[in-house]
Amino acid sequence: MELRADRLSVRRDERAVLLDVTCSLPPGSHVLVLGRSGAGKTTLLKALAGLVAPASGQVLWSGEDVARMAPAQKRERQAAFGMVFQTDALFDSMTVRHNVLLPLERRRVPREEAEARADEVLRAVGLADAADAMPERLSGGMRKRAGIARALAARPSVLLADDPFAGLDPGTARQVARVLLEVAGSGSLIVAAPDAPPELPLARWLYLRDGQLRYDGPPAPEVETLTDEALA
Numbered sequence: 652m653e654l655r656a657d658r659l660s661v662r663r664d665e666r667a668v669l670l671d672v673t674c675s676l677p678p679g680s681h682v683l684v685l686g687r688s689g690a691g692k693t694t695l696l697k698a699l700a701g702l703v704a705p706a707s708g709q710v711l712w713s714g715e716d717v718a719r720m721a722p723a724q725k726r727e728r729q730a731a732f733g734m735v736f737q738t739d740a741l742f743d744s745m746t747v748r749h750n751v752l753l754p755l756e757r758r759r760v761p762r763e764e765a766e767a768r769a770d771e772v773l774r775a776v777g778l779a780d781a782a783d784a785m786p787e788r789l790s791g792g793m794r795k796r797a798g799i800a801r802a803l804a805a806r807p808s809v810l811l812a813d814d815p816f817a818g819l820d821p822g823t824a825r826q827v828a829r830v831l832l833e834v835a836g837s838g839s840l841i842v843a844a845p846d847a848p849p850e851l852p853l854a855r856w857l858y859l860r861d862g863q864l865r866y867d868g869p870p871a872p873e874v875e876t877l878t879d880e881a882l883a
């Protein structure tokens with residue numbers, strides 16, 4: 652189903668942090684959202700996920716305004732989304748496997764199927780051996796991969812990942828990138844990052860500056876170095 656932002660603006664403290672953003676993300680989109688710190692990348696991901704309300708404009712899911720959806724429809728849409736945010740926390744009181752099972756339990760996926768899926772995604776992110784560990788025993792990179800596994804277990808048709816490479820060494824970043832690409836498969840993958848991660852070639856770039864979408868097209872390394880005047 653198509654995800655679309657239509658003249659989307661979001662305000663924080665009376666200030667527009669996203670301004671008039673319009674973009675269409677058909678199923679299977681693989682998109683990198685770039686921009687400096689504070690450009691609005693996280694806010695765009697959250698707005699697309701329906702976690703922050705637009706001040707004006709709309710987020711459309713399959714042509715329907717998300718803000719006007721009935722609660723049941725909203726829940727159904729939410730189930731199609733997987734999110735890996737910077738502040739994602741694993742529950743420290745339960746094993747890695749249990750952390751991954753949690754969203755499946757919430758979705759009432761039958762136990763046997765849920766366990767099979769949890770094992771599958773943990774293998775995919777290279778954490779099969781850590782399934783029974785408590786999260787506090789994991790390194791930062793492993794925790795990140797566990798967070799990705801948790802998002803992927805629900806088989807989202809849209810996976811949103813906010814700066815998934817922050818704080819990772821190049822080897823772990825490559826591993827995380829491979830998992831994101833492999834497991835996103837034919838679904839949509841939308842990744843926000845401050846710079847284009849060399850390990851994650853995504854076919855389309857969106858470049859935000861001061862909350863405005865300044866570029867939407869194929870990878871163009873020059874957008875990262877263009878001045879405001881050149882982009883205007």
Ligand SMILES: Nc1ncnc2c1ncn2[C@@H]1O[C@H](COP(=O)(O)OP(=O)(O)OP(=O)(O)O)[C@@H](O)[C@H]1O
Pocket residue numbers: 663664668686687688689690691692693694695845
């Ligand atoms: N909850 C909030 N309350 C007030 N201002 C906010 C809030 N969330 C974000 N902002 C502001 O909105 C602007 C955009 O923030 P956002 O987190 O979307 O940027 P970003 O491009 O993801 O930055 P970074 O790369 O540093 O994460 C920033 O100026 C930020 O201070």
